[in-house]
Amino acid sequence: MTNEQLSAWLDGELDEDAAARCVQALDQDSRQRETCGMYWLIGDCLRGEAEGGDVRARVMAALVDEPTVLAPVARPKVRETPRWMPMAAAVAGVTFAVWMGLSVWSGPVSQQQTQAVAQLPVAAAPVLASASAPDAATADASAEVLADERGYLMAHQASAMGAPMAGVAQYIRTVSVDQTDGR
Amino acid sequence: MSDREIDQQLVERVQRGDKQAFGLLVSKYQRKLNRLLARMIRDPAEVEDVAQEAFIKAYRALPSFRGESAFYTWLYRIGINTAKNYLVSKGRRAPTTTEIEAEDAEQYDSGELLRDQDTPERLMHTRQIGETVNAAMEALPEELRTAIVLREIEGLSYDEIAEAMGCPIGTVRSRIFRAREAIAERLRPLLDIAPDKRW
Numbered sequence: 345m346t347n348e349q350l351s352a353w354l355d356g357e358l359d360e361d362a363a364a365r366c367v368q369a370l371d372q373d374s375r376q377r378e379t380c381g382m383y384w385l386i387g388d389c390l391r392g393e394a395e396g397g398d399v400r401a402r403v404m405a406a407l408v409d410e411p412t413v414l415a416p417v418a419r420p421k422v423r424e425t426p427r428w429m430p431m432a433a434a435v436a437g438v439t440f441a442v443w444m445g446l447s448v449w450s451g452p453v454s455q456q457q458t459q460a461v462a463q464l465p466v467a468a469a470p471v472l473a474s475a476s477a478p479d480a481a482t483a484d485a486s487a488e489v490l491a492d493e494r495g496y497l498m499a500h501q502a503s504a505m506g507a508p509m510a511g512v513a514q515y516i517r518t519v520s521v522d523q524t525d526g527r
Numbered sequence: 528m529s530d531r532e533i534d535q536q537l538v539e540r541v542q543r544g545d546k547q548a549f550g551l552l553v554s555k556y557q558r559k560l561n562r563l564l565a566r567m568i569r570d571p572a573e574v575e576d577v578a579q580e581a582f583i584k585a586y587r588a589l590p591s592f593r594g595e596s597a598f599y600t601w602l603y604r605i606g607i608n609t610a611k612n613y614l615v616s617k618g619r620r621a622p623t624t625t626e627i628e629a630e631d632a633e634q635y636d637s638g639e640l641l642r643d644q645d646t647p648e649r650l651m652h653t654r655q656i657g658e659t660v661n662a663a664m665e666a667l668p669e670e671l672r673t674a675i676v677l678r679e680i681e682g683l684s685y686d687e688i689a690e691a692m693g694c695p696i697g698t699v700r701s702r703i704f705r706a707r708e709a710i711a712e713r714l715r716p717l718l719d720i721a722p723d724k725r726w
Contacts, residue, residue, distance in 0.1 A: 351704040356528045357685050371547050381554040382711045388558045389660040390679045396561025397575050400553045403582045412544045413589050
C-alpha cells in the first residue's frame, strides 16, 4: 500500500475492498501506522483541535497486559424468504391437486362421454338412451351392461394405457371403452 | 466509505483480536477526547490519565459494541463517565449531564482551557506543532493548499473538491496526499518519535 492510498483511505475515498486491504496493510507496517497518525495530527492542527498530549503510547503499553479482545463476528444477513411465499406455494399445490382431480373425474370424462355418444353406432344408442328412461326393464338391462363393463375394466386395469398421475392418485389409469361389440 | 464506516472497519479488526487497529482509533480520537475531558478536569496531566483509562475501558467493552451508534459517540460517553467517576473519587463535583453531552462533545472549544492549564513545556510543544503546520501550509503551492483546506477544514469529498477546483478526482487525491506529505516532512523532526513510543 502506498502513502497516497493511505491518505485516500483516511478521507474515506477508497472502496470497501481497497479499504480492507489498507487496514490489513496497516496491521503489518508500523511506519505506515506512524504516517497515518501524523496525517490525523495534521488534520486536527488545521482545524485547531490539536491540544492535549499523546496518550497512544501509554494506552498501547497498558494494553499489553490486557487479554486480547475476541468478539463473536456477526454472521452476514441471509436474505429472508418473504413469509407469504410458503403459504402461496401450499395454496398453489392444493389448487393444482384439486384441479387435476376435477379434470380427471369430471371434465375429461364428460367430454369423453359426449364424444362417445356422438360416435356411437345406432345399435348402441338404446343402451345409453335407456339409462335415462324410467322404464324398469331397460333400467335392469342398463345396470347389467354397466356391471359387465365395470368387471371388465377392473380385470384389465393393469394393462390399461397411460401412466399413473404422480401426486394425485397413483391407481388412476385411463381406459377406453369400445361399445361396438357390446363390451 | 464514510468516516463512521472506517471506524467500524477498525472496530471489527479489534474485535477479531487486532490490537494495532485499536491503536489507530486511539491515534485518531485522542486529541478530541482530551478536548472533551478538559471541560471537566482542569489539570492536563489528569486529563491524560482519564483519557488513558477511558480508552482502556473502551477496549474492554469493545466486544459488546455493535455499531448502533458511531464509535466516537460511544467513546465520548465512556470518556464522560470515566471523568465523572474520577471526579467523584477525588471528592470533586462532576458536571451534570446537561452541561456536557457526548453528542455535542465535538462542538466544545476547550482548546483555550487546555492552553490555560498546560505546563510551559507542553504549551511550547503544542505551539511549535501548530506553528510548523502553519509554516508548512504557507510554503505549499496554491493548488495543494486549496485542496487540503477544502478537505480538512471544509470537509468536502474528493468529488466536490474536483468540481470546485475544476480538475480530475485523481489529481485531487494526489494533491491532498502531496500536501500532507509536505507538512509531515516538517513535523517529523519536531515530534522526534522516540523508539519506545513507536508503533
